[in-house]
Amino acid sequence: MENGSDRTVGLTYRQGLWVLIAVIAVVMRLAQLGGAPLTGAEAREAMLAWRASRGEGMPLGPYNPMLFAANSLLFTLLGGSDELARLLPALFGAALALTPFLFERYLGRVGALVCGLYLAISPTALVGSRQLDGTVVASVGALTFLGSLLRFADTDRRGWIISAAVGLGVGVSSGAAVYGLLLPLGLAYAILSALPPGDHRLDVAAGLRRVWGEAALFFPVFGITALLLSTGLGWNLSGLGASGGLLAAWFERFGPAARVSAAPLTLLAVYELGALVFGLGGLIWGAQEGRPAAVLLGLWAGLAILILTLMPGRGPTDTLWAVVPLAMLVGLVAETLAVDRWMVGRGLRVVHLAIVLVLWAYAYLMLARYAYYGELPDLALVVVAVVLQGLVGLSFELVLGGGASLRTAALGTAVVLLGLTAAAAWGAAYGHPADPREALVSEPTPVNVRDLVETLKELSWNETGVSTTLAFAYEAAPDSVLAWYLRDFQMAERVDRLQDLAADELGPILVTEGRDETAVPAVEGGYAGQDFPMRRQWTPRQMDCRLGEVGCSGPLAWFLFREKPPLPEPDQWATLWRRGTASHNR
Numbered sequence: 001m002e003n004g005s006d007r008t009v010g011l012t013y014r015q016g017l018w019v020l021i022a023v024i025a026v027v028m029r030l031a032q033l034g035g036a037p038l039t040g041a042e043a044r045e046a047m048l049a050w051r052a053s054r055g056e057g058m059p060l061g062p063y064n065p066m067l068f069a070a071n072s073l074l075f076t077l078l079g080g081s082d083e084l085a086r087l088l089p090a091l092f093g094a095a096l097a098l099t100p101f102l103f104e105r106y107l108g109r110v111g112a113l114v115c116g117l118y119l120a121i122s123p124t125a126l127v128g129s130r131q132l133d134g135t136v137v138a139s140v141g142a143l144t145f146l147g148s149l150l151r152f153a154d155t156d157r158r159g160w161i162i163s164a165a166v167g168l169g170v171g172v173s174s175g176a177a178v179y180g181l182l183l184p185l186g187l188a189y190a191i192l193s194a195l196p197p198g199d200h201r202l203d204v205a206a207g208l209r210r211v212w213g214e215a216a217l218f219f220p221v222f223g224i225t226a227l228l229l230s231t232g233l234g235w236n237l238s239g240l241g242a243s244g245g246l247l248a249a250w251f252e253r254f255g256p257a258a259r260v261s262a263a264p265l266t267l268l269a270v271y272e273l274g275a276l277v278f279g280l281g282g283l284i285w286g287a288q289e290g291r292p293a294a295v296l297l298g299l300w301a302g303l304a305i306l307i308l309t310l311m312p313g314r315g316p317t318d319t320l321w322a323v324v325p326l327a328m329l330v331g332l333v334a335e336t337l338a339v340d341r342w343m344v345g346r347g348l349r350v351v352h353l354a355i356v357l358v359l360w361a362y363a364y365l366m367l368a369r370y371a372y373y374g375e376l377p378d379l380a381l382v383v384v385a386v387v388l389q390g391l392v393g394l395s396f397e398l399v400l401g402g403g404a405s406l407r408t409a410a411l412g413t414a415v416v417l418l419g420l421t422a423a424a425a426w427g428a429a430y431g432h433p434a435d436p437r438e439a440l441v442s443e444p445t446p447v448n449v450r451d452l453v454e455t456l457k458e459l460s461w462n463e464t465g466v467s468t469t470l471a472f473a474y475e476a477a478p479d480s481v482l483a484w485y486l487r488d489f490q491m492a493e494r495v496d497r498l499q500d501l502a503a504d505e506l507g508p509i510l511v512t513e514g515r516d517e518t519a520v521p522a523v524e525g526g527y528a529g530q531d532f533p534m535r536r537q538w539t540p541r542q543m544d545c546r547l548g549e550v551g552c553s554g555p556l557a558w559f560l561f562r563e564k565p566p567l568p569e570p571d572q573w574a575t576l577w578r579r580g581t582a583s584h585n586r
Contacts, residue, residue: 025093025097029129037446039445041443043480046085050075080487089134092140096136097116098116102146102151114335118327126429131441135320137174141174145171147167152164152210153211165217174246183307230242253312260539261314271439274421281333283297286329298325356408359392436568437565451532468490474492475495481534486511509579513574514575534570
């Protein structure tokens with residue numbers, strides 16, 4: 001009876017930690033969800049759903065069928081907003097942090113919890129969850145598919161086959177990330193399976209045969225799930241073709257791209273340094289200790305990085321394909337460290353841990369000082385702190401032995417890197433989510449678009465007594481950012497070109513994409529214009545610095561604070577024109 005009570009207490013404690021991780025993930029994804037305006041890609045998806053919710057037509061071009069159906073329903077019931085448009089990815093982003101539970105047998109209890117915690121605060125996962133994009137939704141589907149298959153192989157419970165089929169159905173109907181995650185994993189498994197027995201070979205043939213034996217259950221459930229989610233329970237039959245288009249769009253990313261995002265390794269080093277460092281460490285440890293799971297995860301992450309590097313049309317949050325296996329490797333390392341009970345030399349190890357934290361904190365402060373002032377003595381002090389880390393670790397190892405010093409240093413370093421990861425996530429999601437110098441955000445829309453909306457609402461109040469009944473014409477593409485933010489103005493008329501309007505159709509207020517005065521038809525009295533930035537673009541390639549250049553502190557300031565280089569000039573504008581004077585005010 002006593003043993004059973006202990007098991008119950010342990011299970012409750014573990015469940016409590018999973019609930020805590022879920023709360024952290026939900027809060028971080030829902031807080032200030034509409035803080036940044038929708039990007040151009042987000043606005044297009046939102047406008048498709050908005051028009052469908054108002055009975056103004058179904059989409060004709062490529063789109064995300066699952067997000068389209070969900071947002072059409074939300075907009076019909078609750079109206080449109082930035083927060084609602086991003087709600088489904090945010091909720092799935094919270095679920096992403098819980099998927100490591102499915103891999104608990106392979107990661108260990110502590111390893112699965114640490115992996116879940118990392119995915120909860122991962123900058124890539126967090127930013128991806130707060131965008132109207134299917135990357136995180138499809139990732140949850142892919143991991144549910146994989147985890148459920150493993151659970152079935154372990155338990156033979158057919159419910160896991162249904163769960164796997166539903167997960168894959170979610171993946172293929174919500175985004176190309178399902179292919180970005182499963183393809184490198186399949187290649188990694190094929191490589192390991194080709195190795196001679198005993199050399200990290202994975203023996204899962206029996207499990208795969210049992211899974212294949214349930215094909216008669218899996219494929220019908222998968223097909224029905226994909227059909228229902230793609231078509232919005234049958235409401236939008238063209239969504240089935242759109243699901244197939246997601247795979248075609250994934251292959252198209254290997255073709256030429258107008259704008260290529262930062263290199264995958266750059267994004268990982270800047271935002272996911274903890275996963276990169278401990279993932280690499282876990283791979284080395286797994287190779288030395290003959291751990292097939294660690295080697296498979298390392299190959300999975302490496303092949304995902306390779307595929308992303310060869311893919312010019314990749315997006316910044318596609319790096320999640322590599323972050324997921326790296327987070328699992330972090331979990332494996334944490335499980336190994338958790339076995340260490342600190343029973344030998346506990347006092348000395350606590351002292352060593354404190355020294356490790358102090359030295360890393362000092363190194364960070366000196367790096368920050370160098371980033372601000374560019375003084376080389378500060379950089380030299382960073383090197384001194386790193387050398388001292390090695391000397392202190394060697395000294396404690398001579399006293400403690402058995403790798404105790406290495407494990408202590410790893411624990412202290414993990415705490416520091418976890419803090420850096422959380423800080424990077426906070427900055428990207430809340431600190432400056434519309435800053436183009438945040439490389440995880442592709443072509444963000446400046447908050448100035450909301451200034452334009454507020455200006456128009458103020459004019460509407462003054463002239464009509466209602467904030468959204470101002471009559472004006474605006475020049476914009478039907479699925480553009482401008483069309484999304486002006487959708488609530490009931491008397492506004494969208495046109496492709498103002499020049500196509502007759503003189504008597506031009507009102508006292510006009511809005512154009514761009515700020516060229518020739519876009520406004522000439523009328524008596526002329527128009528005065530006020531412009532608003534609509535897009536700024538920047539990539540780390542624009543850093544004016546060479547590797548090894550003395551005194552090059554700009555990249556470091558960007559790495560730590562995103563404060564350098566200066567904010568780039570806008571390359572897209574919107575202009576509010578008022579009739580009355582020919583002068584152009586800016």
